[in-house]
Amino acid sequence: MDSAGEVVVNDGKITHEGFTVAARAFSDKWKRHNLSLPPWSWVPLINRTLLKKEEGYLSLEKIIILTSLEESAEEESLDVTAGWSEKEEADDDHTVLVVQNVEDEAHYYDYHIVYSASYMVPMLYFRGYSSDGKPLSLDVIKRDLPSSSVSLLLESKWTFITQEEHPYLNRPWFKLHPCGTEEWIKLLSESSSLNDCRMPIELYLVSWFSVVGQVVGLKIPHEMLI
Amino acid sequence: MAANEEEAVKYVWEGAIPLQIHLHKSEVASHPAPPPALVLAPRIGYLPLLVPLIKPYFKDSLPPGEDSIWFDYKGFPLKWYIPTGVLFDLICAEPERPWNLTIHFRGYPSNVLIPCEGEDSVKWNFVNSLKEAAYIINGNCKNVMNMSQSDQEDLWTSVMNGDLESYTRLLPKLKMGNIEDEFSRKANLSSPQSRQGGTETDVAGQVKTARIPVRLYVRSVNKDFENLEDVPEIDTWDEISYLNRPVEFLREEGKCFTLRDAIESLLPEYSGDRAQTSGEEEADGSQETRGEVKLVRIQGIEVRLEIPFSWVVNNLMNPEF
Numbered sequence: 242m243d244s245a246g247e248v249v250v251n252d253g254k255i256t257h258e259g260f261t262v263a264a265r266a267f268s269d270k271w272k273r274h275n276l277s278l279p280p281w282s283w284v285p286l287i288n289r290t291l292l293k294k295e296e297g298y299l300s301l302e303k304i305i306i307l308t309s310l311e312e313s314a315e316e317e318s319l320d321v322t323a324g325w326s327e328k329e330e331a332d333d334d335h336t337v338l339v340v341q342n343v344e345d346e347a348h349y350y351d352y353h354i355v356y357s358a359s360y361m362v363p364m365l366y367f368r369g370y371s372s373d374g375k376p377l378s379l380d381v382i383k384r385d386l387p388s389s390s391v392s393l394l395l396e397s398k399w400t401f402i403t404q405e406e407h408p409y410l411n412r413p414w415f416k417l418h419p420c421g422t423e424e425w426i427k428l429l430s431e432s433s434s435l436n437d438c439r440m441p442i443e444l445y446l447v448s449w450f451s452v453v454g455q456v457v458g459l460k461i462p463h464e465m466l467i
Numbered sequence: 468m469a470a471n472e473e474e475a476v477k478y479v480w481e482g483a484i485p486l487q488i489h490l491h492k493s494e495v496a497s498h499p500a501p502p503p504a505l506v507l508a509p510r511i512g513y514l515p516l517l518v519p520l521i522k523p524y525f526k527d528s529l530p531p532g533e534d535s536i537w538f539d540y541k542g543f544p545l546k547w548y549i550p551t552g553v554l555f556d557l558i559c560a561e562p563e564r565p566w567n568l569t570i571h572f573r574g575y576p577s578n579v580l581i582p583c584e585g586e587d588s589v590k591w592n593f594v595n596s597l598k599e600a601a602y603i604i605n606g607n608c609k610n611v612m613n614m615s616q617s618d619q620e621d622l623w624t625s626v627m628n629g630d631l632e633s634y635t636r637l638l639p640k641l642k643m644g645n646i647e648d649e650f651s652r653k654a655n656l657s658s659p660q661s662r663q664g665g666t667e668t669d670v671a672g673q674v675k676t677a678r679i680p681v682r683l684y685v686r687s688v689n690k691d692f693e694n695l696e697d698v699p700e701i702d703t704w705d706e707i708s709y710l711n712r713p714v715e716f717l718r719e720e721g722k723c724f725t726l727r728d729a730i731e732s733l734l735p736e737y738s739g740d741r742a743q744t745s746g747e748e749e750a751d752g753s754q755e756t757r758g759e760v761k762l763v764r765i766q767g768i769e770v771r772l773e774i775p776f777s778w779v780v781n782n783l784m785n786p787e788f
Contacts, residue, residue: 358711358712358713359599359602359603359680359711359712359713360599360602376577376578404581404582405581406546406581408709408711411579411703411704411705412578412579413577413578413579413580413581413582
């Protein structure tokens with residue numbers, strides 16, 4: 242039962258091998274369906290060959306969020322000459338990342354999805370910085386988040402954001418607290434599958450991110466969940 | 468039997484490192500410069516907790532402003548949430564006594580170190596580590612969450628003060644699972660010696676496998692060296708690999724799961740013959756050369772790899788498991 246094609250264990254957790262498989266599936270789907278955002282890249286831990294298998298984490302970097310327009314519910318597309326263009330249209334809610342080539346107002350974000358061997362679930366690490374590279378404080382970052390998720394943060398018991406050291410990069414990052422992850426993954430898997438309460442491993446990260454990403458304002462198009 | 472165990476644990480808790488703390492010269496605002504402070508730091512403690520002892524030596528020399536305290540060793544900033552003993556074992560290949568550290572009251576390197584607000588930060592870190600260990604051992608953090616606030620406080624205070632008696636008294640309230648096997652010398656009345664077929668009566672309800680929280684710090688050195696004195700000094704934390712992952716403790720009948728087995732499960736590419744380990748459950752300092760584990764230190768002791776891992780765990784682990 243420990244082959245790469247294994248289904249997720251019932252209790253919502255995932256093994257390290259499972260994470261690697263799920264990560265690949267996640268980034269593939271993202272590339273295919275989420276053309277407006279740059280793709281995730283897999284960063285292998287090459288100089289530390291742990292456990293003979295390839296280990297690593299997913300990285301999505303240099304996402305630009307314009308501060309002042311974040312609250313707006315409009316859907317706009319702007320041309321960006323240098324760098325990336327990020328435009329995301331949401332059908333129902335209005336979570337929009339709008340980019341303008343106004344450097345001094347732009348905030349840059351890096352996101353890493355890292356596996357926690359202790360809790361056996363993925364965790365989201367992120368950080369924000371301004372164009373001169375100075376890190377952003379949590380208060381500033383909160384202002385960049387969609388207003389819906391700020392209240393989600395404050396009300397919910399499981400989405401804590403803490404400042405911790407990145408497990409591999411020796412720098413302070415922000416982490417989304419994992420406590421309770423396996424519970425809502427369980428809920429998701431129970432409602433999604435037809436036969437039993439298991440979720441194919443390829444969808445694990447997609448499901449996970451569909452919840453977690455919203456907290457930081459990254460949405461997944463519906464097609465990815467199929 | 469029991470007396471031996473208690474002795475080992477007591478030894479661990481009493482372990483301390485003599486520190487000689489120098490005020491960073493850029494912060495010396497008095498003339499003459501203050502002499503270094505000499506402090507005996509408990510191994511299982513943390514550097515920020517020593518500040519109340521150190522500050523009086525230097526407070527008259529400080530430039531005006533607010534304190535943001537951090538330590539470095541020869542320019543290498545020290546991560547405050549790592550127990551002092553582990554830092555020492557890891558960074559000083561050849562133990563330096565007293566250990567010369569520099570304290571800063573200004574200019575916190577917040578691009579490298581996560582912020583520290585004194586005792587509260589250290590306590591928060593301790594409780595979090597405890598929860599993580601509980602999750603690994605028991606499958607959930609309920610035992611920590613269910614502990615009353617005052618019990619948690621008392622537990623933390625006992626660690627902060629190095630009070631093993633109080634800690635031992637409070638431990639049952641924590642209800643952490645236990646690690647047993649027939650090679651461990653610990654006599655335990657509640658769970659029978661493991662023999663094939665029997666289910667273990669530990670809290671997690673696992674049958675033959677237990678998960679032990681381990682934090683391993685690995686320092687790889689490229690050159691070969693004969694003496695520890697020849698090991699080059701560390702410049703950045705990037706030279707150190709940090710593994711925070713549980714060891715799956717396989718209880719096989721008749722076979723003893725040794726420390727070597729544990730290390731090899733974490734670092735499968737280093738299956739050398741020579742290794743010495745001294746143990747702490749939650750933190751090891753380990754140094755390696757090329758493909759060979761040269762030395763494993765836990766609690767400052769270089770422990771032999773043949774020792775049953777469960778003994779190492781039960782006797783040398785840190786208070787936060």
